[in-house]
Amino acid sequence: MTGSSVKRNNSQVIVQAGILAAASIVVRIIGLLYQAPLTAIIGDEGNGYYSFAYNIYTIVLLISSYSIPSAVSKLMAQKLALRYYRDAQRIFHVVLAYVLCVGGFLSVFIYFTAGFFVGSSSVPVLRVFTPTIFLFGLLGALRGYFQAQATMVPTSISQVIEQIMNAAMSILAAWLFIRSAGGADPTEQAIRGAQGSALGTGIGVVSALLFMTWVYYLNGDRRKKRIEKDKSGVETPYREILFEVMRVVTPFVLSSFILNLTTTLNQTIYSRIMMDVRALDQAFVTTQYGIFSRKATVITNIPISVATAASAAVIPDISAAFAFGDREETLFRARSAVHITSLLAIPCAAGLFFLAKPVTMLLFPQKASLDQASYLLMALAVSVFFYSISTVTNAVLQSTEHMNLPLVSAVIALVMQTVLLQILLRKTDLDVYALVISSVAYSVMIFLANEFFLRRYLGSSANLGHDYVVPVVSSVLMGCASFLAYKLINWILISAAGMGKTLKGEYFANLIAIIPAIAGAVVIYAFLLIRLKAVTREDLLGMPRGAKLVKMAERLRFFPGSR
Numbered sequence: 001m002t003g004s005s006v007k008r009n010n011s012q013v014i015v016q017a018g019i020l021a022a023a024s025i026v027v028r029i030i031g032l033l034y035q036a037p038l039t040a041i042i043g044d045e046g047n048g049y050y051s052f053a054y055n056i057y058t059i060v061l062l063i064s065s066y067s068i069p070s071a072v073s074k075l076m077a078q079k080l081a082l083r084y085y086r087d088a089q090r091i092f093h094v095v096l097a098y099v100l101c102v103g104g105f106l107s108v109f110i111y112f113t114a115g116f117f118v119g120s121s122s123v124p125v126l127r128v129f130t131p132t133i134f135l136f137g138l139l140g141a142l143r144g145y146f147q148a149q150a151t152m153v154p155t156s157i158s159q160v161i162e163q164i165m166n167a168a169m170s171i172l173a174a175w176l177f178i179r180s181a182g183g184a185d186p187t188e189q190a191i192r193g194a195q196g197s198a199l200g201t202g203i204g205v206v207s208a209l210l211f212m213t214w215v216y217y218l219n220g221d222r223r224k225k226r227i228e229k230d231k232s233g234v235e236t237p238y239r240e241i242l243f244e245v246m247r248v249v250t251p252f253v254l255s256s257f258i259l260n261l262t263t264t265l266n267q268t269i270y271s272r273i274m275m276d277v278r279a280l281d282q283a284f285v286t287t288q289y290g291i292f293s294r295k296a297t298v299i300t301n302i303p304i305s306v307a308t309a310a311s312a313a314v315i316p317d318i319s320a321a322f323a324f325g326d327r328e329e330t331l332f333r334a335r336s337a338v339h340i341t342s343l344l345a346i347p348c349a350a351g352l353f354f355l356a357k358p359v360t361m362l363l364f365p366q367k368a369s370l371d372q373a374s375y376l377l378m379a380l381a382v383s384v385f386f387y388s389i390s391t392v393t394n395a396v397l398q399s400t401e402h403m404n405l406p407l408v409s410a411v412i413a414l415v416m417q418t419v420l421l422q423i424l425l426r427k428t429d430l431d432v433y434a435l436v437i438s439s440v441a442y443s444v445m446i447f448l449a450n451e452f453f454l455r456r457y458l459g460s461s462a463n464l465g466h467d468y469v470v471p472v473v474s475s476v477l478m479g480c481a482s483f484l485a486y487k488l489i490n491w492i493l494i495s496a497a498g499m500g501k502t503l504k505g506e507y508f509a510n511l512i513a514i515i516p517a518i519a520g521a522v523v524i525y526a527f528l529l530i531r532l533k534a535v536t537r538e539d540l541l542g543m544p545r546g547a548k549l550v551k552m553a554e555r556l557r558f559f560p561g562s563r
């Protein structure tokens with residue numbers, strides 16, 4: 001394959017990744033925006049009960065459906081690259097049968113055994129989640145079907161629809177459920193509110209599923225014509241396809257399961273030690289965990305979602321190149337994905353570190369927990385980089401038939417961080433900050449293990465200066481500048497304009513100050529990347545609308561010698 005075709009395909013991948021990343025950011029922002037009014041309704045205690053149930057729900061989804069889009073995308077992309085359209089469709093049918101059986105069984109199982117997985121106060125919340133377990137599998141299969149065809153548009157739109165309905169219905173249902181509690185005690189009201197929020201999650205999934213089913217129906221004629229044109233004569237028996245699906249799905253499921261098991265495991269260890277060993281009150285422990293998981297962690301998940309989008313976009317592309325046996329192009333696309341992700345993840349981590357309190361105040365302005373949530377976010381910020389790169393390198397390994405290696409990385413990291421968390425909680429007074437340290441350590445260990453596997457099994461090694469050092473230096477300088485700009489603008493608004501006299505005025509002063517600080521940070525970071533040669537003219541030209549980006553950079557005199 002020629003260099004030009006590689007560049008063209010790489011540009012297409014960037015476009016699709018950009019579409020999915022934009023949708024993911026919108027989804028995360030909507031998710032954050034509705035957290036504030038939802039928290040005002042159900043409180044930090046309600047957030048805690050919701051988090052305990054949601055973490056179990058997430059683990060179950062990992063088994064039944066979370067990995068389905070990636071697995072379907074990988075399998076179908078390889079068949080589509082070879083023009084085996086009939087086999088690609090048969091793979092989709094087998095996956096549908098898989099999610100129907102597994103999702104249905106797990107929904108019933110979790111409903112009747114909820115008490116074994118969460119405390120009594122979270123059992124009613126977890127049971128509300130159970131129908132969504134079944135439905136999410138069907139949604140995942142449909143998303144994977146379209147991702148395999150290198151179009152992220154249906155998935156992106158469905159994600160936005162899902163989150164909008166989730167936000168609206170979670171707030172409404174939480175309010176209605178709490179009202180139905182009447183004069184119940186605060187804990188009972190918190191439980192009812194958490195149930196309403198869980199119901200909103202289910203309604204969001206139903207809405208997205210209806211949309212994806214409609215899109216699949218609209219593509220019926222195109223699908224039939226393509227299958228009719230398949231003259232390959234290849235029609236693999238369903239039994240063999242099922243075996244292939246299980247061979248691919250199982251490592252995807254297990255690696256994702258281990259990666260996310262950390263959350264539930266840490267939650268259990270933290271709550272048990274804090275309540276049983278430290279003899280702390282359940283409401284206090286739950287509230288502390290709610291601040292960590294539903295505020296600091298939720299904010300860090302926004303930039304990580306960009307990496308998740310990039311990994312979803314590169315899986316079919318790298319799988320297709322690998323199916324053709326083109327090692328050079330496979331490695332090129334793998335390192336390109338890592339490089340692009342690092343250019344985005346590192347400044348996000350720096351931004352969250354330097355602007356931790358302004359960002360937290362913007363999204364979660366509750367005074368009682370503002371400082372603590374800000375410190376937790378600042379400490380967690382570094383994990384954004386390591387989680388983002390690890391997400392993409394997982395996708396690279398899985399796309400190149402090294403599907404078990406991410407599982408190995410996850411197991412090693414899980415064991416080490418679990419030991420670390422136990423020591424920190426039992427031997428120190430770090431309390432909830434022990435969760436932060438363990439989370440960061442976990443992300444670092446997965447990053448290092450994946451880099452080792454890429455070097456050993458694919459011969460792909462990172463360009464430390466190009467991929468990491470220059471973006472880190474640029475991001476630190478950018479973060480310092482944005483922090484100083486924010487402080488100056490906020491001081492002018494608070495002191496000179498007198499906006500700090502009321503809580504509302506302080507909030508809007510923060511909002512007004514953070515916007516130019518972030519906008520300026522973007523410009524400074526872009527300037528430094530170009531001047532330090534982490535991004536070249538050729539890199540910009542290889543991106544969508546690259547010529548316009550180059551012209552803009554030249555007008556701003558980002559390139560040396562620009563006029």
